[in-house]
Amino acid sequence: MLDLIFSAIWFILPAYFANTAPVIGAKIFGKYNAPISKKILGEGKTWGGFILGVLAGTLVGFLQGVILLGFLLGLGAMLGDMIGSLIKRRFGLKRGAPAPLLDQYDFLIIALAFASIIKTPTLAQLIVILILTPIFALTGNFIAFTLKLKKEWW
Numbered sequence: 001m002l003d004l005i006f007s008a009i010w011f012i013l014p015a016y017f018a019n020t021a022p023v024i025g026a027k028i029f030g031k032y033n034a035p036i037s038k039k040i041l042g043e044g045k046t047w048g049g050f051i052l053g054v055l056a057g058t059l060v061g062f063l064q065g066v067i068l069l070g071f072l073l074g075l076g077a078m079l080g081d082m083i084g085s086l087i088k089r090r091f092g093l094k095r096g097a098p099a100p101l102l103d104q105y106d107f108l109i110i111a112l113a114f115a116s117i118i119k120t121p122t123l124a125q126l127i128v129i130l131i132l133t134p135i136f137a138l139t140g141n142f143i144a145f146t147l148k149l150k151k152e153w154w
């Protein structure tokens with residue numbers, strides 16, 4: 001059981017790092033960081049965050065010995081996160097407004113879709129990933145909130 005949990009986290013790890021990197025990047029490079037499209041995606045999706053996210057995923061993949069998988073998970077995570085914001089803006093939700101499930105799963109779905117070009121998790125791993133991701137996402141955001149990296153605790 002523990003083996004399964006660890007192997008599932010190991011598989012999706014580049015996507016988690018990709019999703020976290022922009023939050024830290026925004027704090028460091030905030031001033032120099034331009035939004036990709038204020039109107040369509042909102043101010044929370046920046047070029048710097050996108051690039052940092054893809055790099056973080058690729059780096060983790062490199063350290064795992066699966067650099068291409070890391071790149072695909074990182075790129076997918078960043079695009080999925082952007083699609084989530086696009087949907088939120090279409091529904092008139094302001095930047096940072098909560099969209100339960102969408103906020104926690106947007107990056108994951110597209111990351112898995114991109115990764116599937118070369119590798120898919122087993123069904124058991126997928127179930128573990130689907131259960132753990134919202135828990136990790138919320139915990140991570142809460143930590144980022146307490147560190148003043150994010151304005152919202154969700």
Ligand code: CTP
Binds near residue numbers: 023043084
């Ligand atoms: N971020 C970024 N560039 C990206 C993705 C994220 O700079 N491509 C940074 C932004 O500072 C953003 C933070 O990471 O505020 C957290 O990302 P997220 O929670 O996805 O954005 P929100 O601010 O909640 O905006 P949205 O309502 O669009 O989800």
Ligand code: MG
Binds near residue numbers: 096103
């Ligand atoms: Mg958000």
